[in-house]
Amino acid sequence: MTYDVAIVGSGFSAIALTINLLRFLPSSASIAVVGDDPGFGRGTAYRTEFYLHRLNVPAARMSVFPDRPDDFVEWLRQQGRAVFAEDFASRGDYGLYLRDTLASLLRPRERRAHVDFIKAKATACVECEHDGLVFCLDNTGELKARNIILALGVGNADLPLPxxxxxxxxxxxxxxxxxxxxxxxxxxxxxxxxxxxxxxxxxxxxxxxxxxxxxxxxxxxxxxxxxxxPHPSRRAAPVPPELPESREISALLGALRRQVKNGADWRGVVDGLRPQTQALWQSLGKEQRSRFLRHAFAWWNIHRHRxxxxxxxxxxxxxxxxxxxxxxxxxxxxxxxxxxxxxxxxxxxxxxxxxxxxxxxxxCTGMERAGIGHSPLLQAMRDRKMIVMDELGLGIRVDPQSRVIDPDGKPQPGLFAAGALTAGQFWEITAVPDIRVQAMALAETIAAKIAQTTPRPARIA
Ligand SMILES: Cc1cc2nc3c(=O)[nH]c(=O)nc-3n(C[C@H](O)[C@H](O)[C@H](O)COP(=O)(O)OP(=O)(O)OC[C@H]3O[C@@H](n4cnc5c(N)ncnc54)[C@H](O)[C@@H]3O)c2cc1C
The missing domain is CATH 3.50.50.60 (FAD/NAD(P)-binding domain)
Known part of the structure; x- marks a missing residue:
């Protein structure tokens, strides 16, 4: 069987993609999800059972649906939790929310796309003779699909000493x-x-x-x-950034500092920049991006990821x-x-x-800048010239539509990537509020592509 879409991965990106594909694909479509994590969708972040492992984003911004922002808060309330929108729920609860959300979309079998969850690790990938790609799986099977989304996350960074x-x-x-x-x-x-x-x-x-x-x-x-x-106990309102024309990192940071000096709450300034961060990153040249990573990244992290x-x-x-x-x-x-x-x-x-x-x-040196060293699959795909690393080695090269770019600079037909792997293009793409937007956009793109061959797409939620 050749699936219409295969998602490779089993963390948040994979579940957000599955959920959105179920919303946008016609019931005649087929999806395969290949992941090696038994707690599908919970990944490293949301499988924890420690109560003190809290979300670092308020509940009001953690809905898996960008177009239904209250969904997570409503789910918490249905579980009997007395929560406010600005509360920091436990990450374990968030994992359960994802599981329930997926389950509710899977229930109306006859009105939704067919989904197979395959517990395996994808080890290699080759082009199909006619259309799409074939993945080799470590359970000795293989999987063919016309559209593939790589959602493998990034590995842990190496120890700071060889x-x-x-x-x-x-x-x-x-x-x-x-x-x-x-x-x-x-x-x-x-x-x-x-x-x-x-x-x-x-x-x-x-x-x-x-x-x-x-x-x-x-x-x-x-x-x-x-x-x-820390986040403040009462959220500071986001302050619209007053950025200069210059894309020099020192000038950009100087402008933000000036806003704080002039009386704005620094948390409001950082939060106000957030909706523009991806566009700002895309407007920087390689030299400016690497200067940011060398000199400002650690400072940015502690102010931004509170x-x-x-x-x-x-x-x-x-x-x-x-x-x-x-x-x-x-x-x-x-x-x-x-x-x-x-x-x-x-x-x-x-x-x-x-x-x-x-x-x-x-x-605990983090995962943001780990590249593809953790993934034999990505390394094999790079060796076959199917993917190429982005210029700073943060992940793999994709275009603004998350289409994977080959070494000649051309988007690969039907091959996409999601999540932190795409940080070279988007930078801010490691947290739920960003990945969910990417997941929905990808689902819509793929649904539109499939609709060209299948009339009457259905939207079920
Ligand atoms: C501890 C922690 C806490 C976080 N807290 C928050 C938070 O509070 N709020 C927020 O917005 N964001 C948070 N994040 C960030 C964000 O939500 C996560 O990074 C997000 O889970 C990324 O999901 P992912 O699917 O891209 O990657 P991952 O979670 O890394 O998942 C990738 C999955 O793919 C599987 N995989 C890899 N290779 C293969 C292969 N070849 N074949 C099959 N499967 C494969 C892996 O086993 C893994 O399960 C947190 C992240 C972490 C790590």
Missing amino acids: KDRIDGDIHSRIVENPWRLGWLSRVGRRDEICVFGSGLTMIDQVLSLRAQGHRGRIHVLSRRGLVPH IAPEVFTRFEALLKDGTVTVHAGYLKSIESDADGANIRYRRRGTQDIAAFHADWIVN
Whole structure:
């Protein structure tokens, strides 16, 4: 069978695409979703059961439907939760919301497109003789489709030191992917932990450790030692940005700072920029984009990706009682000592070398800039010249319609990508409010394409 559409992936992007395709495709159409995650749609972000793993976006902006913004808040209320639109719900609840939303669209079988969920990993991809692409799956099957959407997410960034420079006996103490929460149960109550990275992932892991009963020292090391800011308890109204003509990063940031100096709430300024961020990124040249990534990215992240006030309060208490310390510096070495690792780093802005002991090393350096190194499928597709990385190596090259671009600069017919993989084109494409818009646009594009061969498209929700 050749499917009309295949989605490869099983995280938020994949479920948002499935939901939107079910809304826009005719009932005669067929969809395959290939993913290796048993909790389809919940992905790394929304499968957690820790209550303190909160959304970092208020409930009012987390509907999976861009055109029905109250959907998530209404779902929460139907579950008996007394929520306000500006509350930060748990990520576990969000996962359940996605599951219920998909289930309700799957119910009217006779009025919707056919969907097959295939639990497998896609390992390779080749062009079909006539039309579309064929994917090889690790369950030995294969899958043919006329339209394909790659929604594979991005992997974890590497440790900030090459593995061959780390003593061999420490490797079993290194947690490279902290999202496999199983590692928490191996940690002793008083073990000392070193966390690389000081962003949202770090905060999640520190609070998870404490929730599991861990009481030992936690050292957080990142180049700048910057920790995400909290959302205010009452949201500041977005302030329309007053941007200059110049696309120099220093001029753009200078303009935003001026607005704050002139009395605007900085959170309102950052939020006001948000609807324009994708267009602004697209108007920057390669040099300006890479300058932004080198010099402003870490600052942007802590102001833009803020955390729920309650989560921040808990984390701040750990900083104040001294059991969690954030160090700003550059990792120099990881060497084994009597019962774990000795971590040496150069303090930021000095030549001083400092050190601390750790029983465990946890990589929380994030996922935004991980490229395609995590995915044998994408690497194989690159080797076959089906995809090419974007110029900064954030993901793969796509055009403004999310169509995958080949090495000759041409959009590949029927091949699309979604989510963080498309950050080179869109930059702001890692959070729900952006991915949902992309998912709906892609579903409409593909529905229009299919409608050219199938009359009378149906919209069921
Ligand atoms: C911890 C965390 C918290 C977040 N919190 C928020 C929040 O509060 N609000 C917000 O708006 N955003 C949040 N985000 C951001 C955003 O919602 C997620 O990054 C989003 O889940 C991205 O989904 P994705 O499907 O693109 O990628 P992923 O979630 O990474 O999913 C990709 C999936 O594809 C599967 N896959 C990969 N390769 C293959 C293959 N070859 N074959 C088959 N399957 C494959 C993977 O196993 C994985 O399940 C959070 C992200 C994280 C990580």
